[in-house]
Amino acid sequence: MIQFLGACQMGFVYALLALGVYLTFRILNTPDLTADGSFTLGMAVCGVVSVAGQPLLGLLAAAVCGMLAGVLTGLMQTKGKIHPILAGILTMSGLYSVNMFIMGGTPNLAISKTLFKQAYALFPEITKLQRNLVTLGLAFLVCALLTGLLCWLFKTHIGLCIRAVGNNEDMVRASSINSDRVKILALGIANAYVAMAGAMSAQLQGFADVGAGIGMVVVGIASVIIGELLFGRRSVTLGLLSAVVGSVAYRLVYALAFSMSAFPAYALKLVSALIVVFALCVPVALRGLRRRMRKGASHA
Amino acid sequence: MLEIHNLHCYFAKGTVNEFHALRGLCLSVADGDFLTVVGSNGAGKSTLFNAICGTAETDDGSIVLDGQSITDWPEHKRARVIGRLFQDPMKGTAPDMTIEENLALANARGSRSALSRAIRAADRALFRDELAAYHMGLENRMKTKVGLLSGGQRQAMTLLMATIAKPKLLLLDEHTAALDPATAQTVMDITQAIVKERRLSTLMITHNLNQALTTGNRTIMMNQGQVLLDVSGSERSHMTIEKLLALYTQKSGEQFAADRALFSAAKAAEC
Numbered sequence: 001m002i003q004f005l006g007a008c009q010m011g012f013v014y015a016l017l018a019l020g021v022y023l024t025f026r027i028l029n030t031p032d033l034t035a036d037g038s039f040t041l042g043m044a045v046c047g048v049v050s051v052a053g054q055p056l057l058g059l060l061a062a063a064v065c066g067m068l069a070g071v072l073t074g075l076m077q078t079k080g081k082i083h084p085i086l087a088g089i090l091t092m093s094g095l096y097s098v099n100m101f102i103m104g105g106t107p108n109l110a111i112s113k114t115l116f117k118q119a120y121a122l123f124p125e126i127t128k129l130q131r132n133l134v135t136l137g138l139a140f141l142v143c144a145l146l147t148g149l150l151c152w153l154f155k156t157h158i159g160l161c162i163r164a165v166g167n168n169e170d171m172v173r174a175s176s177i178n179s180d181r182v183k184i185l186a187l188g189i190a191n192a193y194v195a196m197a198g199a200m201s202a203q204l205q206g207f208a209d210v211g212a213g214i215g216m217v218v219v220g221i222a223s224v225i226i227g228e229l230l231f232g233r234r235s236v237t238l239g240l241l242s243a244v245v246g247s248v249a250y251r252l253v254y255a256l257a258f259s260m261s262a263f264p265a266y267a268l269k270l271v272s273a274l275i276v277v278f279a280l281c282v283p284v285a286l287r288g289l290r291r292r293m294r295k296g297a298s299h300a
Numbered sequence: 301m302l303e304i305h306n307l308h309c310y311f312a313k314g315t316v317n318e319f320h321a322l323r324g325l326c327l328s329v330a331d332g333d334f335l336t337v338v339g340s341n342g343a344g345k346s347t348l349f350n351a352i353c354g355t356a357e358t359d360d361g362s363i364v365l366d367g368q369s370i371t372d373w374p375e376h377k378r379a380r381v382i383g384r385l386f387q388d389p390m391k392g393t394a395p396d397m398t399i400e401e402n403l404a405l406a407n408a409r410g411s412r413s414a415l416s417r418a419i420r421a422a423d424r425a426l427f428r429d430e431l432a433a434y435h436m437g438l439e440n441r442m443k444t445k446v447g448l449l450s451g452g453q454r455q456a457m458t459l460l461m462a463t464i465a466k467p468k469l470l471l472l473d474e475h476t477a478a479l480d481p482a483t484a485q486t487v488m489d490i491t492q493a494i495v496k497e498r499r500l501s502t503l504m505i506t507h508n509l510n511q512a513l514t515t516g517n518r519t520i521m522m523n524q525g526q527v528l529l530d531v532s533g534s535e536r537s538h539m540t541i542e543k544l545l546a547l548y549t550q551k552s553g554e555q556f557a558a559d560r561a562l563f564s565a566a567k568a569a570e571c
Contacts, residue, residue, distance in 0.1 A: 158406075158414035164405055167394035171402075174392065175461070176379035176409045245378075 005132040007255035012139040013200040014223065016104060018243040019150055020193035021220030028186055030165040032122075033088030033217055035194045037095030038069040040213035042195025044102040047109045047208030055115045061201045066195020067188040069095060074184030092213075096178045099210050107210040114203040135204070142200060146193065147244055153189070154236045160191040163236065194220070215269040222272040223247040285294030302329040302352075303349045307361035309344075309351055309525075319377065321347040323525035324361070329469075334495060334502045334516030338509060340556055343522040345505045349471050354378045354501075380409050383462030383500075385455070385475035392458030395447030399438060399457065402446055403427045406461035430460055430531060434490055452483035456490055463494050472504040488515075489564050509541045519544075523552045 017039065024032035042062035049058035067093055103109045108137035116135050120126055123134065154157045161182045164172045172179045194216070202208045227246025231238055258265060309322035321344045330334060339345050350356035352363060354375035363371050370378055385392060393402050404419045407426070407559065424442065431439040434456050438449075455475060463470060476484035483525060492515070495502050506512050512519050516534035521544070528551050531539055548556045 078387075131516055155418055156415045156419050157412045159406055160401055160405055160418040163397060163401075164394045167396050168391075170391055172375045172405070174379050175405045176376050176465075177372075177405070178376050242451050 002129065002132055003255055003259060004084070004252070005129075005136050007251040008248060009132070009136050009139045009204060010201075011251035012136070012143040013204055014197055014251065015244040015247040016193050016200060017141045017197035017216060017220045018223035018227070018247040019147065019240060020190040020197065021217060022224050022239060022243040023150075023162075023186060023190040023193070023226060025221055027166045027236070028183065028190075029164055030084040031088075031217060031221065032070075032073065032187060032190060033085060034069055034073045034086075034091045034095075034187070034191055035217045036213045036215065037092035037099070038066040038191040038195045039198040039216040040099045040197050040200030040208075040210060041069055041095050041210055042066050043202040044198075044210070045101040045108070045209040046199030047111050047202050048102055049253075050111045050113055050203065051109065053113055054150075055111075055113055055118065055203060058203075059115070059196060062195045062199035063192040066198075067192040069195070070187040070189070070191030071184055073191070076189035077187075078180035078183055088274060090154075096210070099133075103208060103210060109208040111202060111206050111208065114206060116203055128153070139200065139204070140197075143244060145241060146196065146297075150189075150193070151237050151240055154156060154240070158182070158185070215272065218269065218276055219272045222275040222279075225276060226250050229279075301331045301333065301366060302327070304328070304348075304352075304361075305362045305364075307348075307351060307415055308359045309356055310359050313359065313377055319469050321356075321525055322351060322358070322361075325526055327505070327520070327527055329501055332409040333518055335504065336512040336516050337503055337505045337522060338507070338512045338519065339522035339528075344468050344525040345522055346473055347525075348522070349384070349473050349503070349505065352378075352469070352471060353382055353384055353541065356547040380465075381410075381468045382471060383465075383469070384471040385458055385462055385473060387474040387477045389451040389454040389458065389478060390426060391444045392461060393454055396445060398443050399431075399441040399449075400424060400427055402457065403461060405428075405462065407464050409465035411465075430464065431457075433493075434460075435495065450483075452487055455479060455487050459487065459490060463498060463500065466498060468501065470500045470502040472502065474507065475506050477507065479538045509544060513539055513541070513544070521548060523548070528552055 002170065008011070017035070021035060024030060042065065045065045046058035046062040048053070049055070049061050073087045073091045076082045076090065077084050079201060080087070082090070100107070119134050119138050120131055121129065123126075126134070143292050154163070160176050161172065162178075163184045164175075165179050165186065172182065201212070223246040224243050225246070226249055227244070228239075229241030230245060230249065233239065233243035254268065254271070257263060263271070304325060304327040307322050308320070309316075311319040311321055317353040321431060325344070325348065333499055337345050337348070351358050354370075354373060354377075356373065361371075365381060370381075378495075394405075395548050400419055400423075404423055407423060427442065428439045436453055436456060438453060440458065446457065449457070459475070475491070476487050479487060488511075494500070502516065506515075506518065513536065518530070519536060519539075520527050521529035529544075529547060
């Protein structure tokens with residue numbers, strides 16, 4: 001039971017990562033590698049502010065710092081004309097040092113005061129199971145609020161602009177919209193979400209770790225793909241919800257596989273990478289196979 | 301309305317591949333003028349359009365639209381007052397977004413506040429009315445993704461997107477060339493109706509010399525980055541394709557070299 005709850009907690013926390021990745025990977029149509037750095041950035045910033053006694057402020061500070069990281073990548077892409085993938089790698093790479101600096105030069109930081117512990121304090125004499133339920137409730141609440149915010153954003157004019165930039169940039173400029181500015185903003189928002197995922201996960205596990213962000217883009221894309229497997233690809237609102245569900249489903253399946261000792265916990269990133277590779281390759285392979293079968297039929 | 305003075309545009313300036321695309325081009329367009337633009341390949345027609353829109357950087361000269369110098373404006377700022385259509389129907393619309401979403405973006409033209417609702421009921425009513433005038437049935441498919449429409453339907457939509465926010469100038473770059481003849485005619489009819497109704501100053505590039513002489517009220521012929529011929533009024537109404545080609549040869553000292561234009565001229569002669 002507790003294992004199941006734990007997987008759901010992780011699912012909702014990492015759903016914020018999936019939302020950020022969905023925004024760049026699916027809506028802007030360019031995978032943004034900044035996420036690996038901004039995830040840890042969120043962790044580090046939130047960790048330091050939480051240690052100072054303000055976990056909620058830590059979450060907000062993480063969002064602001066994540067946004068700045070995204071804006072930096074966006075500026076490199078648009079004003080500096082750097083290839084989007086390289087721009088992301090540059091920010092991510094630079095952020096490693098920044099994150100170490102924020103954490104005071106140590107690779108780990110223990111956080112004694114978290115949002116979750118503050119929530120437990122509201123209920124005296126709480127059992128372990130109840131504590132897990134409170135954790136799940138809080139993770140769900142934060143995730144639901146932030147998902148709702150993003151759904152609303154994509155109903156507004158600026159949301160429409162962001163979608164159009166990923167779809168046909170020429171058309172956006174022809175509609176008198178500064179496409180550079182829209183792209184920078186979108187990358188900022190995406191990385192704010194990724195950083196909040198880092199912040200929430202630091203609070204959930206009670207420590208910040210400088211290596212925690214490695215492979216986060218791939219984990220995020222895997223969640224998005226699993227969500228699409230369940231829901232299909234339709235509207236943006238449904239896409240955002242499917243990213244959240246995908247993240248939770250991924251954690252549940254993973255926890256199940258882990259409990260059956262199918263593979264160790266550290267296999268998460270390999271599994272994520274394989275899921276993404278399969279999801280991207282299978283449709284292409286199927287198309288090739290179908291073409292070859294048609295050719296075979298016409299020869300016969 | 302539009303005053304272009306001594307416009308110069310180079311490609312790959314300072315390299316062995318340097319190309320002087322616009323060579324001191326001057327052009328004056330009056331309010332409500334409908335110009336057709338012809339010229340052989342490489343004459344600088346599309347470059348002229350790119351220069352007006354801000355897609356191509358100019359090296360010298362000035363562009364004044366409605367008394368305002370737009371020479372140093374970025375592309376997206378010019379788009380507020382200039383509508384443009386390309387030959388490729390895919391270029392003007394976002395395929396994964398619905399008809400109403402595409403129209404909403406075009407209609408906002410940078411004037412709507414970022415966090416306001418993207419599509420209001422009043423917008424929908426406006427789009428429906430505008431689309432109904434095209435008789436393509438698009439008004440009943442507002443939630444259809446634009447990628448599912450045919451080339452002609454997409455081009456008609458792009459035309460509406462380019463004009464819905466009432467631009468001062470409309471630029472049409474062979475916008476019917478990629479369509480089949482019947483669809484091309486439909487789109488052309490819609491174009492003329494819109495231009496007339498909104499009294500838009502319009503420039504249209506075409507390779508069809510017959511169309512060039514029968515559409516609009518003025519025809520310019522470009523050669524080597526300059527305006528070679530400029531005919532309007534009674535001179536234009538008495539102009540034939542043969543006379544136009546003869547005039548071109550006489551002024552430029554070369555044959556009009558655009559296979560498509562000659563092909564369409566031959567077809568027109570047959571009729």
